[in-house]
Amino acid sequence: MTTHQTKYPFQDTTMALNDRVKDLVSRLTDDEKIESMLQYQPAVERLGVAAYKHGTEAAHGLAWLGEATSFPQPVGLACTWDTDLMKEIGSVIGDEARVFYKRNPAVNGLTLWAPTVDMERDPRWGRNEEAYGEDPELTAELTTALVKGIQGDHPKYYKAVATLKHFLGNNNEVDRGSGSSSIDPRNMREYYLKAFEKPFKEGGAQSMMTAYNSINGTPALLHPYVNEIVKGEWGMDGFIVSDAGDVMGIKNDHKYYDSHTPGTVESVKAGIDSITDDAELSKQALREGLEQGLLTMEDIDTALFNTFRVRFRLGEFDPEEGNPYAAIGEESMMTEKAKALSLRAAREQVVLLKNENSTLPLDKTKTGKVAVIGQLGGTVYRDWYAGTMPYSVTPLEAIRSKVGSDNVTYQDGDHRITLTSAASGKKMGLVRVEGSSEMAVGASEEAETFRVTDWGFGSYTLQAESNRKYLTTDEESVTASANEVYGWFVKEVFHLLPQAEGRVGLTTWNGRVVTTSNDGHDALKVAEELTTFGDAELFEQNIVTNGIDEAVAVAKEAETAIVFVGNNPLVNGKEEVDRPSLELAESQLQLVKAVYEANPNTVVVIVGSYPFTCNWVQENIPAVLYTSHAGQELGNAVADVLYGDYAPAGRLNMTWVQSEDQLPDIRNYDIIQAGRTYQYFEGNVLYPFGHGLTYASFKYSNLEISPAQVGKEDRVTIRVDVTNTSSIASDEVVQLYVRAGKSRVKRPLKTLKAFRRLHIEAGATATVHFDLPVQELAIWDVTRDRYVVEDGIYSIMAAKSSSDVQLVADLKIDGEIIPARDLSVTTRAENYDVYRSVELDECKEGGTAVRVIGEQGWIAFRDADLGNGATTFEARLSAEQQGGVLEVRLGTPDGALAGRVELAQSGAQQWSTVEVELTGASGVQDIYLILPAGVRVRHFEVH
Numbered sequence: 001m002t003t004h005q006t007k008y009p010f011q012d013t014t015m016a017l018n019d020r021v022k023d024l025v026s027r028l029t030d031d032e033k034i035e036s037m038l039q040y041q042p043a044v045e046r047l048g049v050a051a052y053k054h055g056t057e058a059a060h061g062l063a064w065l066g067e068a069t070s071f072p073q074p075v076g077l078a079c080t081w082d083t084d085l086m087k088e089i090g091s092v093i094g095d096e097a098r099v100f101y102k103r104n105p106a107v108n109g110l111t112l113w114a115p116t117v118d119m120e121r122d123p124r125w126g127r128n129e130e131a132y133g134e135d136p137e138l139t140a141e142l143t144t145a146l147v148k149g150i151q152g153d154h155p156k157y158y159k160a161v162a163t164l165k166h167f168l169g170n171n172n173e174v175d176r177g178s179g180s181s182s183i184d185p186r187n188m189r190e191y192y193l194k195a196f197e198k199p200f201k202e203g204g205a206q207s208m209m210t211a212y213n214s215i216n217g218t219p220a221l222l223h224p225y226v227n228e229i230v231k232g233e234w235g236m237d238g239f240i241v242s243d244a245g246d247v248m249g250i251k252n253d254h255k256y257y258d259s260h261t262p263g264t265v266e267s268v269k270a271g272i273d274s275i276t277d278d279a280e281l282s283k284q285a286l287r288e289g290l291e292q293g294l295l296t297m298e299d300i301d302t303a304l305f306n307t308f309r310v311r312f313r314l315g316e317f318d319p320e321e322g323n324p325y326a327a328i329g330e331e332s333m334m335t336e337k338a339k340a341l342s343l344r345a346a347r348e349q350v351v352l353l354k355n356e357n358s359t360l361p362l363d364k365t366k367t368g369k370v371a372v373i374g375q376l377g378g379t380v381y382r383d384w385y386a387g388t389m390p391y392s393v394t395p396l397e398a399i400r401s402k403v404g405s406d407n408v409t410y411q412d413g414d415h416r417i418t419l420t421s422a423a424s425g426k427k428m429g430l431v432r433v434e435g436s437s438e439m440a441v442g443a444s445e446e447a448e449t450f451r452v453t454d455w456g457f458g459s460y461t462l463q464a465e466s467n468r469k470y471l472t473t474d475e476e477s478v479t480a481s482a483n484e485v486y487g488w489f490v491k492e493v494f495h496l497l498p499q500a501e502g503r504v505g506l507t508t509w510n511g512r513v514v515t516t517s518n519d520g521h522d523a524l525k526v527a528e529e530l531t532t533f534g535d536a537e538l539f540e541q542n543i544v545t546n547g548i549d550e551a552v553a554v555a556k557e558a559e560t561a562i563v564f565v566g567n568n569p570l571v572n573g574k575e576e577v578d579r580p581s582l583e584l585a586e587s588q589l590q591l592v593k594a595v596y597e598a599n600p601n602t603v604v605v606i607v608g609s610y611p612f613t614c615n616w617v618q619e620n621i622p623a624v625l626y627t628s629h630a631g632q633e634l635g636n637a638v639a640d641v642l643y644g645d646y647a648p649a650g651r652l653n654m655t656w657v658q659s660e661d662q663l664p665d666i667r668n669y670d671i672i673q674a675g676r677t678y679q680y681f682e683g684n685v686l687y688p689f690g691h692g693l694t695y696a697s698f699k700y701s702n703l704e705i706s707p708a709q710v711g712k713e714d715r716v717t718i719r720v721d722v723t724n725t726s727s728i729a730s731d732e733v734v735q736l737y738v739r740a741g742k743s744r745v746k747r748p749l750k751t752l753k754a755f756r757r758l759h760i761e762a763g764a765t766a767t768v769h770f771d772l773p774v775q776e777l778a779i780w781d782v783t784r785d786r787y788v789v790e791d792g793i794y795s796i797m798a799a800k801s802s803s804d805v806q807l808v809a810d811l812k813i814d815g816e817i818i819p820a821r822d823l824s825v826t827t828r829a830e831n832y833d834v835y836r837s838v839e840l841d842e843c844k845e846g847g848t849a850v851r852v853i854g855e856q857g858w859i860a861f862r863d864a865d866l867g868n869g870a871t872t873f874e875a876r877l878s879a880e881q882q883g884g885v886l887e888v889r890l891g892t893p894d895g896a897l898a899g900r901v902e903l904a905q906s907g908a909q910q911w912s913t914v915e916v917e918l919t920g921a922s923g924v925q926d927i928y929l930i931l932p933a934g935v936r937v938r939h940f941e942v943h
Contacts, residue, residue, distance in 0.1 A: 009023045036307070041307070054276070056110075059073075060631065068334065070392075071631050079349040079692070090149020096333055097150075110314050116131040121134055122663060123654055123657070124666050125666070135677070141755070143198075143203070147204065157318075158206065167208055167210050176213050184831075186745070193225075197234060217842030221247065259285075260285040334390050352694065353693070371555045374563050376565060377563075382629065386569075398636045398638065415454075417452055419539040419542075422540055428441055442524060449464075455572055457572055459493050472491045495511070555595045565614075566584075579610065581660060584606075602621055615659075618687075647729070649731035650692050700721070702721040705718050705810075710811070712774055722734055723764070724762055729759065734755065740790065743792070782832070783821045795809075832859035832860055835850075837858070852933055858931060867923075871918050872917065873940060874943070881934035908934075
């Protein structure tokens with residue numbers, strides 16, 4: 001019997017969960033149901049249902065709710081390669097979510113928007129800080145562990161709920177709301193979907209957020225994969241949420257429909273259970289959909305069943321005494337244990353990129369004077385989805401704690417300047433705004449000195465020395481009033497543009513010119529229309545202090561110089577802004593060069609949200625560290641590594657290329673043909689995926705596979721001994737890669753299949769075991785639309801990184817030999833083997849079409865069995881232009897012509913069937929379809 005009084009069946013805890021949920025949903029009125037489809041679900045007081053908000057940001061700690069434990073950015077957490085750590089971090093996040101929920105349950109919900117599972121196949125993505133790297137196995141394992149930690153391990157109740165985001169193909173910010181990611185079936189199944197599958201099937205994630213972009217022409221929140229794969233194949237039994245503003249974006253951004261109603265209706269039918277969007281527009285669209293018969297109350301009931309079922313699992317409708325998570329209170333907020341975990345995470349994510357002649361660790365008893373240089377050494381920054389840190393320790397503070405304040409000098413390397421109006425000759429100082437505590441910038445008897453930080457690529461921040469505030473703008477005036485560089489629109493960014501005669505022009509974050517007003521106060525104003533510079537928009541810039549000169553001076557006086565470089569996570573790369581380049585800011589590189597010339601005993605610490613192309617640094621600087629913006633314990637972690645109180649063992653989660661020129665277009669999602677990530681890239685790199693040095697040394701031995709020959713449904717056990725051959729205890733990250741032998745298709749150079757981070761004492765040996773299901777080696781066979789484990793020899797590699805393989809053993813698999821293609825059955829055009837100048841697009845008849853981009857493209861279908869002779873090629877296609885010719889060729893794109901047909905203009909989505917008479921088409925051939933501009937092909941058959 002239930003232990004509390006019940007008024008309605010859904011309150012009876014002895015009933016089956018699904019029955020309770022159905023009972024609750026059935027008692028809601030139609031209006032209450034429509035209201036409950038939104039992110040902010042209202043209270044239904046007559047039923048005792050409280051208000052609830054879906055969605056609290058929790059990428060690396062609770063965000064925007066108040067002070068909470070801060071962990072490293074996900075890009076840093078991924079460099080730990082530590083699943084146990086990730087589960088513990090998830091548990092802390094879940095605990096603190098419970099505390100915030102108890103403080104205000106109507107506003108601080110328990111459904112958390114984390115982790116970000118998007119594959120990071122391009123280092124230029126503005127949001128690389130938010131996800132876990134370029135490999136689906138690493139991403140899947142780490143996010144699965146985080147999900148388990150957040151949600152807890154109770155059989156009935158969840159501590160909190162994790163929302164995986166953003167499904168799917170979301171790895172560029174340019175045109176993210178209107179663009180489409182073209183992803184063919186092999187890339188989809190072997191790479192993009194793989195990262196999401198395990199957090200659902202093994203982690204049990206109870207929520208997912210769809211992406212802003214389209215997938216093959218269909219907006220992600222309308223894509224059939226949500227229902228077919230996530231809820232179908234993977235059995236996800238939680239709820240799907242749309243990203244903010246994305247349901248209305250179906251019309252506003254994608255221009256997919258002419259009104260909001262059909263898009264809203266289709267999103268619900270496609271699996272969206274909770275709408276994060278304009279409340280009134282959303283409700284109006286739902287009501288219109290019901291009135292027009294496009295949507296039924298059964299559709300809404302299904303969505304509400306999914307959201308309320310999760311709320312039941314969180315314990316909302318049950319007595320608190322039966323739910324262990326309900327007792328979590330203020331004592332679980334920012335605990336000493338959480339603080340220690342934050343330090344552990346910050347330490348574990350530090351990557352030792354280079355350590356020539358054992359430059360590191362430094363000896364704090366013999367180092368002598370230390371010069372800490374670079375403003376990133378004196379500041380701890382937070383990114384957009386970071387929370388409010390309860391405290392923060394800068395590297396400068398931590399280094400001073402190690403070696404004593406008297407032994408440390410600091411220079412941020414920034415210039416100090418004054419500005420004088422070119423028009424009036426008046427000095428620019430701080431002037432109090434009448435009726436306000438804010439300080440505007442304008443004419444003054446005393447020139448204000450501004451600290452100028454050059455973040456590269458034309459982006460600067462200016463900080464007034466007198467009040468330590470950053471210059472910012474309200475789109476009308478310029479004030480020195482910002483405590484930090486932060487915001488959705490980063491209005492603390494300015495552009496100092498060199499002009500004639502050594503003068504500079506000043507523009508705002510969004511390119512509007514800053515001008516001297518004519519109101520008698522000569523205050524700086526933001527022009528509305530001005531796009532050119534006159535005298536009123538020009539300033540004489542006087543460098544009061546040269547930051548590089550000062551840095552060189554302290555470097556010369558020090559035994560060791562430690563230069564901090566990297567990025568501000570709100571500048572030159574964030575949500576909505578892809579990175580302008582992979583390079584370090586030129587001013588930072590010049591700073592490093594100048595310091596190194598003054599003091600060759602220089603260490604560089606890169607503090608960044610993503611990879612950089614820092615070739616000169618790697619070639620010249622003896623020791624280089626990388627850390628993400630690691631939160632409250634950043635400084636302590638870096639200092640511990642620098643001075644040997646912690647042996648670094650972080651490993652890179654992404655390949656660091658040598659040049660941006662090595663990358664294809666950021667919107668190219670084909671990692672196979674484009675040669676992306678360590679799996680397919682064949683060029684030279686700066687640092688490989690999985691790279692990271694240690695202070696200890698490790699020897700790998702006795703790699704064994706048991707059994708060494710298996711069938712495609714079996715499992716193998718892999719073991720390897722790892723010996724710490726040094727006198728230093730340290731972590732080691734053992735990485736297991738696989739490379740296939742002969743294959744029907746292009747296979748990866750190697751693929752990560754397992755990893756293990758473990759601590760090994762000096763002189764000790766650890767035996768590492770991996771249990772590998774053979775099915776993990778399957779590829780997606782586009783000829784038969786299923787996973788296939790190919791027959792052959794597979795190389796099993798125990799490695800320190802993707803390019804540092806220690807041991808190799810062979811595994812013989814009795815698998816399948818993929819037969820020749822049978823093109824006599826309907827073959828979807830998207831199931832090509834290779835292509836040129838095409839992308840995947842939506843077919844309004846259903847499914848996916850191949851669309852030509854440019855004047856001509858082709859798709860190839862290899863190993864097609866045409867038997868004794870095929871006579872007819874029949875295709876379903878559309879043609880936007882008149883007079884184009886479709887050709888069928890054999891062997892190569894310019895091989896023997898088997899058939900051709902001139903296409904009549906039909907329109908972009910006006911589909912018709914065309915036939916081509918074939919000659920000379922027999923035996924096993926590679927078939928090439930040569931397609932003209934404006935053509936879309938859905939499927940074809942050969943007879």
